[in-house]
Amino acid sequence: MKIDKTSPVGVFDSGVGGLTVAREIMRNLPSEKIVYFGDTARVPYGSKSKDTIIRYSRQICHFLKEQGVKAIVIACNTASAFALDAVKENSEIPVLGVIESGARVAAKETVNKKVGVIGTVGTISSGIHAEYLRRLNPEITVIGKACPLFVPLVEEGWLHDPVTVEVATRYLKELKQKEIDTLILGCTHYPLIRSTIREVMGEKVRLVNPAYETALELKELLQKMDLLNTEEKQEDFPYRFYVSDLADEFKDFANSILPYDVEMTKKIDIEKY
Amino acid sequence: MKIDKTSPVGVFDSGVGGLTVAREIMRNLPSEKIVYFGDTARVPYGSKSKDTIIRYSRQICHFLKEQGVKAIVIACNTASAFALDAVKENSEIPVLGVIESGARVAAKETVNKKVGVIGTVGTISSGIHAEYLRRLNPEITVIGKACPLFVPLVEEGWLHDPVTVEVATRYLKELKQKEIDTLILGCTHYPLIRSTIREVMGEKVRLVNPAYETALELKELLQKMDLLNTEEKQEDFPYRFYVSDLADEFKDFANSILPYDVEMTKKIDIEKY
Numbered sequence: 001m002k003i004d005k006t007s008p009v010g011v012f013d014s015g016v017g018g019l020t021v022a023r024e025i026m027r028n029l030p031s032e033k034i035v036y037f038g039d040t041a042r043v044p045y046g047s048k049s050k051d052t053i054i055r056y057s058r059q060i061c062h063f064l065k066e067q068g069v070k071a072i073v074i075a076c077n078t079a080s081a082f083a084l085d086a087v088k089e090n091s092e093i094p095v096l097g098v099i100e101s102g103a104r105v106a107a108k109e110t111v112n113k114k115v116g117v118i119g120t121v122g123t124i125s126s127g128i129h130a131e132y133l134r135r136l137n138p139e140i141t142v143i144g145k146a147c148p149l150f151v152p153l154v155e156e157g158w159l160h161d162p163v164t165v166e167v168a169t170r171y172l173k174e175l176k177q178k179e180i181d182t183l184i185l186g187c188t189h190y191p192l193i194r195s196t197i198r199e200v201m202g203e204k205v206r207l208v209n210p211a212y213e214t215a216l217e218l219k220e221l222l223q224k225m226d227l228l229n230t231e232e233k234q235e236d237f238p239y240r241f242y243v244s245d246l247a248d249e250f251k252d253f254a255n256s257i258l259p260y261d262v263e264m265t266k267k268i269d270i271e272k273y
Numbered sequence: 274m275k276i277d278k279t280s281p282v283g284v285f286d287s288g289v290g291g292l293t294v295a296r297e298i299m300r301n302l303p304s305e306k307i308v309y310f311g312d313t314a315r316v317p318y319g320s321k322s323k324d325t326i327i328r329y330s331r332q333i334c335h336f337l338k339e340q341g342v343k344a345i346v347i348a349c350n351t352a353s354a355f356a357l358d359a360v361k362e363n364s365e366i367p368v369l370g371v372i373e374s375g376a377r378v379a380a381k382e383t384v385n386k387k388v389g390v391i392g393t394v395g396t397i398s399s400g401i402h403a404e405y406l407r408r409l410n411p412e413i414t415v416i417g418k419a420c421p422l423f424v425p426l427v428e429e430g431w432l433h434d435p436v437t438v439e440v441a442t443r444y445l446k447e448l449k450q451k452e453i454d455t456l457i458l459g460c461t462h463y464p465l466i467r468s469t470i471r472e473v474m475g476e477k478v479r480l481v482n483p484a485y486e487t488a489l490e491l492k493e494l495l496q497k498m499d500l501l502n503t504e505e506k507q508e509d510f511p512y513r514f515y516v517s518d519l520a521d522e523f524k525d526f527a528n529s530i531l532p533y534d535v536e537m538t539k540k541i542d543i544e545k546y
Contacts, residue, residue, distance in 0.1 A: 149426065
């Protein structure tokens, strides 16, 4: 399939969380078309092994390339941590993960060289953020903390809630004690409880949202490759959503966080790819 | 493979939760051998479609039969709700689910005919408990409530915790207001926070633990078929554990809830079955 400026961008995630990344691309690159895939049949990735995540990610990239995408954004932190190198290896189009862009901004912003990272058990125990950060600046100390209750709290819709504040207070206690000045929101769901995290961490800590930083990085990359869509008028149906299971529930969540109504989601059999 | 009294019992679940069912079988049928399969690569089942769950359950039953089991217990509520009939259909050995046994005891115990059921979104929205209960006694009113935060709270180990009490208080409020006298713990993880649920619901409400009831039903069934293991001395390694991903983390959880140390868990490729 021929790729040009008007080709869509592919975005994938283990489920609905990556929609926070799609949302930032919609906001910051309003002319781009998007093909989104949420692997709702095999969610969550956080508790699965590296081999499994690589196999899943390869299947999804195969599917997205069949849709004629000009670039792929891995919106899932676990997949970015485990599979980015593997899928980049034999890809003829650029593939971006959310971890590198978050790490780059954090390394630039931190003053006291103490950076916190929060995410799922899988992301944090992979130590991938620490690896990127130390490569950028070996003087940086990285303090990681897994926050497994944040995703179900967000999916329950308890975004501004005393329970969420109490859970966040416990999870973030150590990071406060160690006086980090920069905190990477290392899971796609976390920007949705950003105000609670802000409340607990205080105004002085810089919160890094990798969804936003990745959208900016994508823009820069497309410009450099002369693939940025410069059409002023967006098409009627610029965003297509695919899932591996339960398309209706996906639509409900999508409609609650995206700035417009998702008309159509299609279920596909990802195991075939 | 020839089946006799000394053949093992097969138990499967979407992940670790079904170990509460295996634990009740160990306690109440101490001579039985067990082959346990936890589908940790594809957990959770609660958010997946009926077709997907039936396909997964068929693969697992195929695997367990290859291990020479004399009966299969579906320890997972979602799989019991969606796949029990389908896997029973062409099975030469008996297959039990956890929903029927829980419903039968609840129907017998309730006095005011108001029964509550708590479980995952998938189990509750399937309405399967209500279906069984009304078949047993059409006068019973069933009030279902999905409690999606309970599983991650249990897996976080916050079993006796103010946060868990607060979450339980909110989730169970409606069931208390409607004055149920019997509550089915319709998810395998919930017996592990039984004391918190008891604290919130009060002493008068009868809590039904389907894990325990299923173990008793299995015993009765094996006796009737003359397949109950009557050997007094148990073998040295009576319990075998298989998973579809991350065998080590499974072992940690198993060791925290089983009355003995799990020596060996083996990872298998369930997609091949």
